[in-house]
Amino acid sequence: MSLTLADEQAFAQGGNRLCFVHPEHADRCIKVRRPDFTLEDLRRKKGFPKSLLPLHYFDDNREEHEVITGLAQQHGEPVFELISRCYGFEDSDLGPGLVLELVRDADGQISQTLKAQIWGEGYTPDCQAAVEHFCQQWRSLQIPSRDLLLHNLLVQKDSEGKVRRIVVIDGLGSPNLIPFNRLPAPLRAAKVERKLANLQQRIEQTLAKKARGEQPGYHGMATAHHPQDNHKG
Ligand SMILES: Nc1ncnc2c1ncn2[C@@H]1O[C@H](COP(=O)(O)OP(=O)(O)OP(=O)(O)O)[C@@H](O)[C@H]1O
Ligand SMILES: [Mg+2]
Structure with a gap:
């Protein structure tokens, strides 16, 4: 069954993906492509000659899934101290989502x-x-x-x-x-x-x-109430 995310508030977002708490597992998150910045948009932004590459080349979720699965096979458990565990894909009303460990502090707050x-x-x-x-x-x-x-x-x-x-x-x-x-x-x-x-x-x-008293810039400073909204990787 497909998960309903469109009505939920993403707890964070990057330039490419929206991150939701998994509706059925509080210790997992699900990442979907941003509907306002699709793979087609990303490919267009890259310009020639990268724009000739197939769409899946630009898909962070696909690559992350492949890489984490490979690292798990190669190194086993110790690698999950350093990277989030990956639970594969689930369908949602915002497209396929990659399910990963949601990193939380001991007090339950999202890290x-x-x-x-x-x-x-x-x-x-x-x-x-x-x-x-x-x-x-x-x-x-x-x-x-x-x-x-x-x-x-x-x-x-x-x-x-x-x-x-x-x-x-x-x-x-x-x-x-x-x-x-x-x-x-x-x-x-x-x-x-x-x-x-x-x-x-x-x-x-x-x-x-x-x-120097400068501003940090949006990226990586977000809280659930102030999602990031630029397109820089
Ligand atoms: N597993 C996680 N546990 C807790 N918070 C997370 C997790 N994954 C992502 N986040 C939060 O969501 C933000 C965006 O996630 P992520 O970096 O995966 O998105 P992205 O769109 O791929 O980013 P980029 O802009 O770097 O391409 C992170 O900066 C972080 O604050
Ligand atoms: Mg990121």
């Missing part, structure tokens, strides 16, 4: 992004330790990703309000034509290292931006 966390509270020692642990694990499992953007990482807090886990919820996979696993090992390691160095840089840039 916020690393961007919102460090903007709001600074780079506290607990958060720093969680990021360091995340980087170690990411390095040892060598997970292929696009840039690790601060609005695509969530901070999960324990009952004392301390950051305990960093979870990647978007941007998995490899943007290259050669599949990540076919690359020579040193190149894979170098790619992973570059993404981690880049993550540290983004954290420092965000702290510097805040110190």
